[in-house]
Amino acid sequence: xxxxxxxxRYLITVTGKKLTVTCSQNMNHEYMSWYRQDPGLGLRQIYxxxxxxVTDKGDxxxxxxxxxxxxxxxxxxLESPSPNQTSLYFCASGAGSSGANVLTFGAGSxxxxx
Amino acid sequence: xxxxEQSPPDLILQEGAxxxxxxxxxxxxxxxxxxxxxxxxxxxxxxxxxxxxxxxxRLSATTVATERYSLLYISSSQTTDSGVYFCASKRxxxxxxxxxxxxxxxxxx
Numbered sequence: 506x507x508x509x510x511x512x513x514r515y516l517i518t519v520t521g522k523k524l525t526v527t528c529s530q531n532m533n534h535e536y537m538s539w540y541r542q543d544p545g546l547g548l549r550q551i552y553x554x555x556x557x558x559v560t561d562k563g564d565x566x567x568x569x570x571x572x573x574x575x576x577x578x579x580x581x582x583l584e585s586p587s588p589n590q591t592s593l594y595f596c597a598s599g600a601g602s603s604g605a606n607v608l609t610f611g612a613g614s615x616x617x618x619x
Numbered sequence: 620x621x622x623x624e625q626s627p628p629d630l631i632l633q634e635g636a637x638x639x640x641x642x643x644x645x646x647x648x649x650x651x652x653x654x655x656x657x658x659x660x661x662x663x664x665x666x667x668x669x670x671x672x673x674x675x676x677r678l679s680a681t682t683v684a685t686e687r688y689s690l691l692y693i694s695s696s697q698t699t700d701s702g703v704y705f706c707a708s709k710r711x712x713x714x715x716x717x718x719x720x721x722x723x724x725x726x727x728x
Contacts, residue, residue, distance in 0.1 A: 538716075548705065548718040555714060563715060595662060606650065608707075608716065610662040 511611035528596030536599035537579040541592040625719035640691040642706035
């Protein structure tokens with residue numbers, strides 16, 4: 506089944522404790538992206554990647570890092586999480602030559618930073 | 620960047636009713652997608668429709684790129700249609716999809 510898999514789905518952590526949210530897709534998509542969703546603010550892009558070793562900032566990259574060492578994986582790293590990073594996070598991958606056609610989203614990861 | 624505005628922000632329907640959701644965008648775009656976020660938070664891609672009309676069961680979408688809007692039609696609504704509907708768009712030469720704020724739909728039996 507074609508899918509984007511995120512882990513963990515739920516996480517409660519404390520300020521400053523490094524964490525990684527993994528994202529993997531099995532559709533051979535070149536484009537991958539991370540979004541966060543907050544009440545009243547909608548979906549905002551954190552980082553995206555057009556291909557292996559090619560990443561770029563989205564609208565809200567502060568406090569996050571990403572890497573794209575393999576085509577299928579695009580982990581989101583919070584080096585020193587803070588309470589304002591409490592949010593619902595989505596990973597997505599996209600088909601099409603432009604990279605952003607027909608996004609497929611993961612199930613989401615709900616993160617709470619205390 | 621482009622602005623994406625959706626209307627109405629909230630919509631309440633009785634099961635079986637029809638509805639139209641609108642998405643306006645501020646600049647010419649080469650990508651327009653509609654998504655449904657169900658009450659459990661899952662985001663499902665409904666349509667990729669930079670122009671023209673598409674239909675999928677009870678749902679259809681039309682984008683008039685020259686007039687900078689897209690419409691999502693839901694016919695004979697069901698309670699499972701409840702959730703938030705997002706449109707997202709991007710300009711040619713840009714790699715970022717911009718999402719609208721969404722339309723929250725509640726369908727009551």
